[in-house]
Amino acid sequence: MATYVLIPPAGSGPWYWHLLADQLRERGHDVVAVDLPCDDDSAGLAEYTDVAVEAIGDRRDLVVVAQSLGAFTGPLVCDRVQADLLVLLTPMVPAPGESPGEWWGSTGYAEARQAQAEREGWTPEQNDDPGVIFFHELSPQLVEEATANARDQSGTPFEKPWPLKSWPDVPTRALLCRGDRFFPIDFSRKLVSDRLGITADEMDGGHPVALSRPRELADRLEEIRR
Structure with missing residues (x-):
């Protein structure tokens, strides 16, 4: 039996x-x-890490x-506890000294999103529409539940540099979603390769894959764990 420690993306809780x-x-x-205390303006990555470590006990x-913004917290947790494996899911892969706020510009994210919109023929409105970018795989009921359970995301964690000088000593894998419209797959493949020096695992699905394909995601996590 393993203990799966699930660190959420921005503006999300255990739901x-x-x-x-x-x-x-x-x-x-x-x-x-x-x-995570994502809606607490007094909490940054250090506090997020404390909360996760305390929850692990x-x-x-x-x-x-660790998914999306959670990828900035996951390695910090693994630097403090003995983990067997770190899986970065559709991640914002951090670099030493880079804040989450700086990540968007330093990775060329805006250019990747614009290139995707041009390939898909999306209007600027569609490219900013959560229904197009996030929720395209979810049923109307799940969209309603996800919206109801969304939380405010404080800007505090985006302000300070990621504190580790090097990656923690933990086996690390990245799992990307080929249908991710928020982090386009070609952008994420290059990010993982450049920053971690590994080839990412992939599966079908969009960015909120834990909601759209939970069984398939569990299967893939189990494959990676084994």
Whole structure:
């Protein structure tokens, strides 16, 4: 049995993981869905890490799964606890000394999104529409639930540099979604290769894949863990 430690994307709480958590528990695993203080303006990455470490407690056999902005917190957690594996899911892969706020410009994100919009023939309005970019795989009911459970995201974690000088000593994999419209797949492949020196694993699905494809995601995480 493993303990899956799930670190959410921006503006999200434990609810985001509830379908995936059910799938992992059905497979016999413990799950810690970390409740980050994302709407607290006094909390930055250091406080996010403290909350995650406290939630883990004395659990062992840890598989840390960190999605999107959560990829800035996941390695900090692995620098403080003994984890067996770190999986970065559709991640903002950090670089030493780079703040999350600087990440967008230093990675060429805006250019990648614009190139995607031109390929797809999206208007500027469509390129900013959550229904097009985030929720295209979700049922209307799940979109309604996701909207109801969304949380404010403080800008505080985006302000300070990522504090690690090097990647923590933990086996690391990246799992990308080929249908991700928020982090286009070609952009993410290059980011993972350039910053981690690895080839990412891939699956179908959009950015909120824990909601759209929880069973498939659980299967892929189990494959990676094994």
